[in-house]
Amino acid sequence: MKYDAIIVGAGAGGGVTAALLAESGAKVLLIERGKHHTFADEKTDHLRNHRLSQYGQNTGPGEGNPRVFVTPDGVEHIVQPYESGYNNNAMAVGGGTPVYGGQAWRFLPDDFRMASRYGVPKGSSLADWPITYAELAPYYEKVEYEVGVSGDSALAAQVWPRANPYTMPPVAKTARGTYLQHAANALGWHTFTPPLLINSVPYNQRPACTGCTLCVGFACHVNAKNGTHNTMIPRALATGNCTLLTETMVLHINMHDARTAAGVTYESADGQRHTVDAGLVIVSSNAIETPRLLFNSATSDHPHGLGNHSGHLGRHLQGHMYPRAIGLAPEPIWDGQGPGVSICTTQFSHGNPDIIGGGMLADEFITLPIIFWKRFMPPEVPRWGQAAKEFMRHAYPRFIDITGPIQDIPNPESRVTIDASVRDRYGLPVARLSGQVHPESVRTATFMYERAKEWLQAAGVERIWGKPPSSWLSAGQHQAGTCRMGDDPATSVTNRHGQIHAINNLYVADGSLHVTNGGFNPVLTIMANSYRVAEGIVRRGK
Amino acid sequence: MFDATQYATLRAVVDCMIPADEAPGGLMAGVDRYLIHFLQHDGVGFVSQYQSALTALQHEAELRHAASFAQLSQAQATNLLHALERNETQAVWRTSPSAFVATMAEHCAEGFYADPRQGGNAHGVSWISIGFEERR
Ligand SMILES: Cc1cc2nc3c(=O)[nH]c(=O)nc-3n(C[C@H](O)[C@H](O)[C@H](O)COP(=O)(O)OP(=O)(O)OC[C@H]3O[C@@H](n4cnc5c(N)ncnc54)[C@H](O)[C@@H]3O)c2cc1C
Numbered sequence: 025m026k027y028d029a030i031i032v033g034a035g036a037g038g039g040v041t042a043a044l045l046a047e048s049g050a051k052v053l054l055i056e057r058g059k060h061h062t063f064a065d066e067k068t069d070h071l072r073n074h075r076l077s078q079y080g081q082n083t084g085p086g087e088g089n090p091r092v093f094v095t096p097d098g099v100e101h102i103v104q105p106y107e108s109g110y111n112n113n114a115m116a117v118g119g120g121t122p123v124y125g126g127q128a129w130r131f132l133p134d135d136f137r138m139a140s141r142y143g144v145p146k147g148s149s150l151a152d153w154p155i156t157y158a159e160l161a162p163y164y165e166k167v168e169y170e171v172g173v174s175g176d177s178a179l180a181a182q183v184w185p186r187a188n189p190y191t192m193p194p195v196a197k198t199a200r201g202t203y204l205q206h207a208a209n210a211l212g213w214h215t216f217t218p219p220l221l222i223n224s225v226p227y228n229q230r231p232a233c234t235g236c237t238l239c240v241g242f243a244c245h246v247n248a249k250n251g252t253h254n255t256m257i258p259r260a261l262a263t264g265n266c267t268l269l270t271e272t273m274v275l276h277i278n279m280h281d282a283r284t285a286a287g288v289t290y291e292s293a294d295g296q297r298h299t300v301d302a303g304l305v306i307v308s309s310n311a312i313e314t315p316r317l318l319f320n321s322a323t324s325d326h327p328h329g330l331g332n333h334s335g336h337l338g339r340h341l342q343g344h345m346y347p348r349a350i351g352l353a354p355e356p357i358w359d360g361q362g363p364g365v366s367i368c369t370t371q372f373s374h375g376n377p378d379i380i381g382g383g384m385l386a387d388e389f390i391t392l393p394i395i396f397w398k399r400f401m402p403p404e405v406p407r408w409g410q411a412a413k414e415f416m417r418h419a420y421p422r423f424i425d426i427t428g429p430i431q432d433i434p435n436p437e438s439r440v441t442i443d444a445s446v447r448d449r450y451g452l453p454v455a456r457l458s459g460q461v462h463p464e465s466v467r468t469a470t471f472m473y474e475r476a477k478e479w480l481q482a483a484g485v486e487r488i489w490g491k492p493p494s495s496w497l498s499a500g501q502h503q504a505g506t507c508r509m510g511d512d513p514a515t516s517v518t519n520r521h522g523q524i525h526a527i528n529n530l531y532v533a534d535g536s537l538h539v540t541n542g543g544f545n546p547v548l549t550i551m552a553n554s555y556r557v558a559e560g561i562v563r564r565g566k
Numbered sequence: 567m568f569d570a571t572q573y574a575t576l577r578a579v580v581d582c583m584i585p586a587d588e589a590p591g592g593l594m595a596g597v598d599r600y601l602i603h604f605l606q607h608d609g610v611g612f613v614s615q616y617q618s619a620l621t622a623l624q625h626e627a628e629l630r631h632a633a634s635f636a637q638l639s640q641a642q643a644t645n646l647l648h649a650l651e652r653n654e655t656q657a658v659w660r661t662s663p664s665a666f667v668a669t670m671a672e673h674c675a676e677g678f679y680a681d682p683r684q685g686g687n688a689h690g691v692s693w694i695s696i697g698f699e700e701r702r
Contacts, residue, residue: 396679
């Protein structure tokens with residue numbers, strides 16, 4: 025059978041794309057290497073999940089899928105999915121979305137025109153998006169409504185131009201959030217409850233969040249967390265036009281001729297390989313696996329990988345640097361209220377003296393005790409003995425951490441390539457990640473770290489500590505940028521429609537398209553942009 | 567995996583790293599059993615480091631106090647581990663003493679502060695002491 029479209033990866037971007045194409049009547053084959061992951065599959069293991077993957081994860085990938093990570097000293101390390109150098113997102117039906125935290129940020133208008141606003145710093149590849157905020161805004165709104173976002177409409181409207189309110193009120197404020205609110209008021213900072221892809225009230229025939237203590241990194245126990253796994257993908261399947269294959273790895277995109285993709289070759293769970301044809305191929309495998317698949321599909325017409333005519337494929341890899349400051353409230357403040365994140369400020373997203381862009385600051389999702397021990401203890405506190413135990417007892421009920429993504433300044437040397445020797449269990453070259461963040465990103469992160477400390481200081485905390493930002497590659501769960509869109513084929517991988525410049529029927533729809541990644545968690549933008557790409561495909565009748 | 571002396575030493579180190587006070591310590595919470603299970607599964611890569619370090623620890627105790635490690639007072643054991651953190655040794659070590667102390671401290675904390683399903687935080691005793699309650 026020949027499909028109208030094959031979508032590689034049923035994540036955030038792929039899920040949205042599948043729904044729109046299937047609802048338009050197209051016959052869609054949606055291929056996902058992971059499995060369905062619901063709370064029934066959840067072991068609620070505090071050491072093996074997507075928030076702390078010390079020895080493993082609750083979704084994939086599993087054995088036989090290494091990557092190569094090159095540290096700043098130039099040393100190559102073979103890394104497993106649960107190790108930090110792997111920069112994993114998550115692998116399941118829904119991609120990162122069944123286990124994410126669900127912060128649902130729109131980028132700001134200036135995030136789409138960073139080069140115009142700030143100029144291009146030396147060594148960076150800062151560029152404007154080929155589209156504006158105004159062009160994406162209607163798609164943000166569709167995603168907020170169709171996937172489901174709760175938020176503080178009136179306060180958020182002071183930050184973004186938006187047509188309509190959120191359809192759900194914001195989630196509950198924690199005691200910590202209220203405490204930080206007083207401090208922000210004293211500083212004159214504008215704050216609000218972050219928008220979340222979490223039901224604050226029943227929505228879409230699913231219940232409201234129970235405020236449980238297990239949130240980010242795990243599947244939701246009442247299915248109140250909204251991702252593509254419980255919205256767009258079921259919608260696609262409900263049309264009868266979409267076939268979803270799980271535990272199925274796409275190995276290769278096949279070309280019919282230099283300008284036309286024929287389809288894909290995949291391996292299913294039983295180890296059988298199949299080749300299937302389609303009128304259109306859309307790669308939505310995330311910002312590391314999408315370029316890897318395009319590299320691994322090189323032909324004599326495209327010897328350096330599909331979409332790599334300009335040499336930009338895999339470059340400009342960026343996640344987000346995350347400065348973090350921690351302090352102790354004078355009295356216990358922990359109330360165990362999930363999802364936990366309940367106050368943020370966009371005061372420093374732009375317009376900071378001598379800084380390119382800026383970032384967002386928020387308090388933290390519910391923090392499991394072992395995560396506090398591993399990541400949030402001050403460096404000088406002993407890790408064992410009576411003092412360590414007493415510190416945990418004193419600090420855990422009192423700690424407040426303030427953190428958030430900064431607007432990374434992309435550079436072409438932060439990149440995904442394929443490794444010359446290391447292969448995965450399918451015999452394919454694995455992704456090789458190399459490079460460092462741009463010095464301007466470090467400056468921004470340092471600036472935001474100071475603002476986080478300022479907030480804690482104003483709150484009157486007892487003690488403040490944190491980690492000064494390092495210059496290591498940032499990719500991870502917020503990975504983006506490796507197939508950047510642009511109007512000029514010489515400086516981009518796809519055009520503004522997400523179509524690979526030199527190939528008529530090969531598209532990308534995921535975080536890879538982001539030219540810059542905003543100073544915000546990226547998933548709402550990935551969904552909105554994929555919605556726009558998919559709608560364009562439907563409209564142009566391709 | 568461990569002989570009787572090594573196992574006794576392991577338990578004594580756990581007791582030192584997460585001592586009992588007004589709240590239960592690592593031994594009462596099952597951290598020693600957690601470590602054994604861990605070393606048989608995800609922690610297999612650490613087994614030889616543990617074996618060699620536990621034997622060296624016993625020798626340190628014999629050389630310094632003419633006693634086995636498990637017989638040392640809490641203060642003696644703690645001081646000895648602090649000396650190892652500074653890589654001050656009297657016995658022969660085939661593995662880095664300071665690295666071992668840091669590694670084992672981390673493994674003990676993983677057992678003690680992670681979910682009770684892992685086996686090292688029996689009845690959630692560590693969570694009760696810090697005020698964390700798992701709630702759905
Ligand atoms: C714990 C966690 C918390 C997060 N919290 C937030 C948050 O609060 N806010 C936010 O904005 N973002 C958050 N994120 C990030 C968010 O999930 C990602 O930005 C988003 O999922 C990326 O979308 P994507 O479409 O680019 O890729 P993905 O969602 O990663 O989807 C790609 C899919 O393709 C599949 N795939 C890859 N290669 C192949 C192949 N060859 N064949 C078949 N299938 C393949 C993968 O298995 C995956 O399912 C979080 C992520 C995690 C893991």
